[in-house]
Amino acid sequence: MITADRMAAVDANAAALGIPRKQLMESSGNAVARVVRSEVEPDSRVVFVCGRGNNGGDAFVAARFLSDYDVEVALLGRPDAIGTEIASENWAALQAATLGTTTVTDTTQLDDLRLEDADCIVDAMLGTGVTGALREPEASAARAINATDAPVVAVDVPSGVDADTGDAAGVAVDADHVVTFHDTKPGLESLDTALTVADIGIPEAAELFVGPGDLQGRRRAAESHKGDHGELLVIGGGPYTGAPALTAQATLRAGVDLVHVACPESVAAGIQAYSENLIVHPFEGDRLTPAAVDDVLDLATGMDAVICGPGLGSHEESLTAVEAFLSAYAGRAVVDADALSVVPEVDTDATLVCTPHQGELVGMGGETADDWERRAALVSEFATTIGQTLLVKGAYDVISDGEETRISRTGNPGMTVGGTGDVLAGVVGALLVGREPRSAAAVGAYVNGRAGDLAFDETGYGLVATDLLDRLPEAIAHE
DSSP: OOOHHHHHHHHHHHHHTTOOHHHHHHHHHHHHHHHHHHHSOTTOEEEEEEOSSHHHHHHHHHHHTOTTSEEEEEEESOGGGOOSHHHHHHHHHHHHTTOOEEEEOSGGGGGGGOGGGOSEEEEESOOTTOOSSOOTTHHHHHHHHHTSOSOEEEESSOTTBOTTTOOBSSOOOOOSEEEEESSOOGGGGGSSSEEEEEOOSOOTHHHHBOOGGGGOOOOOOTTOOTTTTOEEEEEOOSSOSHHHHHHHHHHHHTTOSEEEEEEEHHHHHHHHHHOTTOEEEEESSSSOOGGGHHHHHHHHHTOSEEEEOTTOOOOHHHHHHHHHHHHHOOSEEEEOGGGGGGGGGOOOOSEEEEOOBHHHHHHHTOOOOSSHHHHHHHHHHHHHHHTSEEEEBSSSEEEEOSSOEEEEOOOOGGGGSTTHHHHHHHHHHHHTTTSOHHHHHHHHHHHHHHHHHHHHHHHGGGOOHHHHHHHHHHHHHOO
16 A cells, blocks of 8 residues: 555656666556456447546546547647646547547536546546546536446546545546556545545555655755745764764754754854854763753753764763763654664664664674675564664665665765764654655665765765765755
8 A cells, every 4th residue: 555645656766776667657548448448349439538647647548449439529728828748748649540539628518528428437537636526517527427327447546536535526427337556545435436446557666665665755844934945953062073063054954944053162163163053052061961951851852853872972971971862852853873772672652763784783783794685674673673764874875664664875985974864863853844754864874875866976986975965955855
């Protein structure tokens, strides 16, 4: 089962793997035609009622596979308003083949379709990516379809029905048969209709490997205000100043509005010197100790997420403080570097994304393997054991929460330089503001590796971690 948003991402990932969307539309249309054949005999009158998106494009293709039927394809709207190039190309193919087509630009023209005389109606008005009440002329078309006695085949989802919930905000097509693609959608389970799930050639890799489709959904509202897109706290520093500074700057480059750094007073000025964009909160001493935990918790209370660990070091007092913090914290947090060692034993209500390299994973009590597929299975097993999300860094990054496992293949050997993991922690923290943990970790790994690849194209093995910061905006916008 797959949600509408996830299906859109998988579709885009398949295209990135070299499977053209036009090819997928051809397969989808063929699947729709097969279902029509199962509903009515050849020479039957089949009317396609089509929207201007790819759902309509699937129907344009289907019509070409029904040469032994009396087919009419009705487009709701003007041809020049068709929203995608591949749908437009398939509409043009119908015209060139002189197949029966008509356009409906006004609800009064629906009567001309003679839907009451159809032997089968194909609803291809709106697909899984559209929610909310139907507008005109789709609403009137849905009523006209529902008023007939003809069997109705819906493409992907009945128009007007939310594919994720099965609910309808207004009038919706009452379909007799739904042909959906790749996998069923959650909302279809509650409908009283026959269901065909058609394999259209999307490979498993499009779901397993993180790709550009996973970057979708990052648009901001025009009326956004400061802080609407995240306020984060980085807890780090002491033995090191560069690590928390890299992490904090990465959160900003990944789109967070405000970032705070809680650090020992001994390194506060040094961390602040890296960037005037950082809001630095020093606490007493030269490392994190249990005495500072209450103040850090007060800071964390107002944050959307926390990143704990960059540059903290492995002093026993610091690790005791991390354990005390996580025991009392109930929000979202990325845990990195030496702080990872306390995670398996800590009793916390926090939602954690842990970002170990393979050595740190073993130190946490997990297992690893040279073969990435075997390693993925071991990471999934350990994620289940600790009840948190893992992002295990490597040539292939493995991301798992025990329920689903993703793999990111971006990145290069130049990224073995110090600091790239600190950048990764910042990117994941930024994404954790608006995404579920597994998604934040998977997309974070992909974006961090993509930034590294962009940097490597210019610097080769001279790459340094700060090179990634400059390329994060391009990497995160890459689609």
